[in-house]
Amino acid sequence: SAQAEKMNFQAEVKQLLHLMIHSLYSNREIFLRELISNASDACDKLRFEALDKSELFEGDGELKIRIRFDAEAKTVTVSDNGIGMNRDEVITNLGTIAKSGTKEFFGQLTGDQKKDAHLIGQFGVGFYSAFIVADRVTVRTRRAGLASAEGVQWECAMTGDTAGEYQVEPIDKADRGTEITLHLREGQEDLLSGWKLRELVRKYSDHIVQPIVMTKEKWDEEKGAQVATDEEETVNQANALWARPRNEITDEEYTAFYKHVGHDFQEPLAWTHAKVEGRHEYTQLLYIPGNAPFDMWDRNARHGIKLYVRRVFIMDDAEKLMPMYLRFVRGVVDSADLPLNVSREILQESKDIDTLRAGCTKKVLGLLEDLAKNDAEKYTTFWKAFGNVLKEGVGEDAANREKIAGLLRFASTHADTADQVVTLADYIGRMKEGQEKIYYVTAETFNAAKNSPHLEVFRKKGIEVLLLSDRVDEWVIGYLTEFDGKSLQSVAKGGVDLGALEDEAEKKEVEKLADEYKELLERVKTSLGERVKEVRVTHRLTDSPACLVADEHDMGMNLARILKAAGQ
């Protein structure tokens, strides 16, 4: 048409499309799950916006998702009567990727299909997965509340020299919502079957809250084939999974639901599902992902909790429901008490939310404790992916500090490897007779920690020392002053007091040497001037001639280095 406009995809979208098609082919079935997931989100959003604007329903409040196919035209169509999109939304949502860190992420792609497929899983596949099975995709949509003439059509053909661009044009669309038509690639004809599509819906999207409807088919003797009837039927369970009793939900259902709420392509590591009763009543279904998302270090990235009030979707990314250090958790919280018109602003202030957050935090920490105790392998996976995020909790969440400290894993001189497997409890269990403190050393790298001259005396005496070399460690340890009644002590600070571990003879020896070398010490002090507070004789070193130590009350040297690097 005259008003059709050609537009180019953002460069990263082009890359994603290319990769999607080449790396995810063996997972091609996920396209349907992704499109249904989006349709369901769109219905949720409409229901929420309509809470105080019921005219958005346009007289049709029965939200549903419809799947059709046309064997002759070789198309599969997924449509919904959800919120729809206006022109700007179409262009931003389908032509660009808004997630921050996207550019950096794409810079990591290697061209190795296996590795890239894994990375893409971390990134999220979404709408573009349609192109795995289709070489042309047509989206017809109209936002709820707009006139029918304000419909928009978006089309992209991944063939020839038009790949990489799409077309947008205004259309007339009487019914609100979005209709996505996939023009199947050659070889995808098996998808043109009511039986096959039903199978995919039941396998991946059974948990979707809205009914997913398809045309009923019946066997036609004459034609010897299934033929369409005029009736429609719902092909999924269409109820809120989290509202069902736990013992009636299979692991497959929990997993499929996770992929929807978590916008994740991979399996969750673990989950917890509970209905909490009492002064506040709510249901929580919370998941620990199996892999870190690509943007986990971005503290502003989207948070994974969807908030519902009595099954009505309220908002995505309800960051108030989970503390920052548990930002990797995904899932649903459904409150029976919050008002339906609760806004982000109200959430900021609400005491009820504080209760919900405390409850969710406790649940997740409990789940992690349970994993740590009963499934070491899974806990190791968890720790590798999210350990450094969880550590932030030591500083952030004073109320749960001891619990979080119990979940920490460290490298130590016990095994002398970089594997973080030692708990503080393990350490305490191995303490030497007369040892009162938990000793640690911080450094920029594991090797620097392991080879620190500060360790010499500890190694000599067979005293275990925790080797901390992650970026957050220095900060974390600043908050972790004790565990189980034992204080933590840097081996690089002050005149390490080994207490009962110290041998009287050694002490005497040091005093004697200090006296003997008084002049030398003074000379060193004078030549170093302002740069040191004190120069003294030590028994800490067995091989190295000298080392730097921080004063007991000064910040650790590694922290000083970090702050300096940050320009402070």
Ligand code: ADP
């Ligand atoms: P995600 O669902 O993780 O946000 P997607 O790639 O699946 O990412 O979808 C991108 C965006 O396109 C969605 O966030 C949404 O805004 C929009 N969108 C996709 N499908 C629909 C739909 N059926 N109705 C309304 N908006 C949609």
Ligand code: MG
């Ligand atoms: Mg999606």
